[in-house]
Structure formats: C-alpha cells, structure tokens
Amino acid sequence: MALAPARVSMPAEAKAGEIIEIKALIRHPMETGYRVDARGQPIQRHIVQRFTVTYGDEEVFRMDLTQGVAANPFIAFHTVATRSGELVFTWEDDRGEVVTVSKLLTVTE
Amino acid sequence: MPTRRQIIIGAGAAGGLVLLPSFGAATPQMRDEALAALTKGAAVTDDRVRLTIPAVAENGLSVYTTVEVDSPMTADDHVRAIHILSEQNPIAHLLTFHLGPRSGIAKVSTNIRLAASQEVTALVEMSDGTFWRDRKLVVVTIAACIDGG
C-alpha cells in the first residue's frame, strides 16, 4: 500500500474564513473478508480503517471505515481556511500500512 | 424480482468468486442495537439531517452517499459525529465521520457497499449530546450478465 496512488483535490488558495471542500480518493481493494477464492479458501480482510486530516498541527477531520465502505474509497468533507499551511492526509489500513499525502493551502486576507 | 441470493452474489461477487451468506447478514434488530450502543439510550429526532443516496443503486458495490446536517458548526454548537448504519449488510455500523468547529459546514460524502435493498440510516451526534437522524430506502439492482470476471 506504500505505493498506492492517492488523489486529493482541493483549492490551492482560499480567503481566510472561507469554507473549502476537499475530495480524497485512494486505490485500495477494501477486501471484505467474506469472499472465497477459486479453491474455496477465504480471502483475508484488507481494508483502510482510518483516514485523518491535519491542518497546521490540529486534526480537522477523521473517518473510521469498515468493509462497508466501497473499494477505492472516495471521501469528501469541508474545512475552514484559517492560515496558510500544510494539510496532511493519512490513510491507515488493517495491516499497519500507511499512505500520506501533503498539500499546501495558501490563505489570503 | 432478483432473489436475495442473486442480490448478494451480484453485490459481492467478482472474478467468479461467490459471496457465501454464511457470514450472517445484519438485521434491523442488529441495526437498532448498534444505534442504541451509540446513543446509549438517548432519544433520536428525525430532523436536521439530510441523507442523499440513490433510490435505486446501480450496483451495491459502490453507492454514493452524502450527509448534510443543519448546524452552525461553532465551538458551542456543532456536529461531533455522523454514523452510517445498515440493516442488511454483514455489519450494521458501516462508518463514522468525525467533525468539529473547524469543518465549517457539516456535509460529507463517501461511497458505501450495500448487500441488498434496505433502509440506510445516517445518525448524527451533536456537541450537546443530542442525536438526530435521516433514513432512506435504497433498492439495490444487479448487473445484467452475471459476470465470470
């Protein structure tokens, strides 16, 4: 999962106080753990369990996922543009694998 | 009308692999229990929440879902969490969004899996400890050709 592509769409710039929408997409099979392979052997669950977003050093959004979320999960949420800074998007799965994407937001007056 | 087995296979199968119903699907009762565990018995009001989900889902493997909540999202009055509950999936509590005053507005979207036609619940927890809800019925269809891969 370290190489799993992830795509975050958000404006590069916003005015202070503006509410921006952020859309995040990650490639992940979100294997449910209910399927069996061609030989009847269960396929082990493999899912993203947590998605966290920090802005500056504060967590501004978090999502807990189960196998009830679709493969290649899409997540959209909102946050207030406060100060210019880095937003860090982190996906953690149930095998301890982590994917991180950073994006800079420039906030103008 | 597709049988329940066909819907489960349609929703869960890929590459010739079959989803066996032996895992035990959720029931409305399990959903009610999951809801009670989250609310700890507090009352739930059917207001302020808008759950947007297709009335007919083209494929249960990926159903686009949006939840919006009428809330000022201030430090004193905001949405703390949004839960999505299912009454037919193997597990009842599908996911939780954690929000706060820095969210600005309470509007979130994701794509979920639905194992069969069912009522989907968006349960919202406010900063004042109150609970609010919206519910929608979704019919889950299957693809035309039962796919071998």
Next chain:
Amino acid sequence: MIIPIAIVSAIALMPASLHAEPLPSGTEFLSDDLKALQADEAANPGLLWVDEGARLWDTVQGAAGKACASCHGAARDSMRGVATRYPAVDPESGDLLNLEGRINLCRVRHQRAQRLAYESDALLALTAYVARQSLGMPMRVATGGAAAPFYEAGKEFFHRRQGQLNLSCAQCHDDNAGRPLRGDTISYGLGNGYPAYRLEWQTVGSLHRRLRSCAFGVRAVQFDYGSPEYVSLELFLAKRAEGVAIETPAIRR
C-alpha cells in the same frame, strides 16, 4: 480550387464509415449519478490508475535504462491522438497491436524490459494514461492495407453466433442496443472508454477483460487476454466507434 490528385485518390480509397452518425457511447446509458462520477476528476476512481501511469511513464524500466519519457518526452504532447488510431499494424513485425500490445512491444524492443501482464496494475495504468491523452478525440482507425485482413477477421467474429446461447455480438449490440437486459441497458459495445473502471470489478480493467465477461455471459469460449481473436475484434469495434470520443477511464457498471 485545384485539389492535388494524391488527396483525391486518398479520399477515394478511404473505407467509408460504417454508420452515417457516430454511435452513442456507453456513457449515454449510464444513470446521471454515474455520468457525473465519470466526469468528476476529483472522484473518478479510474484516474488513480492514470496517475500511476504518469508515474510509470517517468520511471526507468529495463536494461536499456530508459523511461517512456526518455524517447517520448511529455505524454500530453507525444501521445495526443495516438489512442484514436489503435489497434494498428506494427510495420516491423506485421502484427496487429492494440495499445497494450504496443506498450509491451516498446518495453521489450526499446527498454529491454519485461512484458507487463494483462490486468496488472502497471499495464492498466500505462494503457489508461496513454489513452487519456486522447480524451475527447474521435476514434479513427485505419482498416485498409495491412490492417484489412485483421479487420475482416474482427468483423466476422462480431457477426458469428457463439456459445451455448448461440448469440453473436451483433444480435445484442446492433439489433438490441438501447433495450433493457435485466438491470442493465445494452450498449453498442464500442469500447471507447477502456481501460474502464467497472463497478462489478471494483477496479479498472481492460477491454479484453470485458470481452471475456461477455463471452461468459453467452456461455461462449473465452479467448486469452491479448489473443489475436480479440485484437482483431478490437479493430472492428474501433471502426464501429469511428467519430466517437475517447473517454478513458470510463465508469461502467
């Protein structure tokens, strides 16, 4: 106005389009939600493979120490319009190649790298990335000259009854396109959005994977990924799709 003889001759020799108007893309048969998803660059999951393809394009692979970019530079320039002309005959070998075949040929011949397997994320990513550079451009394959025998084979395949259900592609995708089939609507089977993200697969897949699914649906023999039968059929489908815009990566059910 004086029209050079060469141009007049070229126009006269160009095989006529199969249809007066371009056929409707499979996108026309999607729900509004799925149409919107396909068009949304922030939400279309197929774009994750396009992103991966962009990364691979710049990555050195093989003993020759080259990346695709080493010869082709920026894909947005060099690959623009390429997918509209494939499948095409490789002059050196005389083989008919689709995009996957062309990518693998470049890898072996120029990068001295291993072929990528069908349905591997890497091949799907590179194919989707190359096709994406022709987004919105109309399909226009050559079916004359060296391509003619392959085109005829593909055309014959399309019209041949196959499998336990004894159905030809034409019977569904020409005669019954637009009509419902259980929970779905039969499309014209153009393939202009491939590699596509298919909800049923929960991933991006190649056109050959889709053809094999169709074969399964009518209980017919499934040919191999990359088989000459399917590449020839792909040429016929590409001709049927003449004038239809490339939409890779499309969303399909």
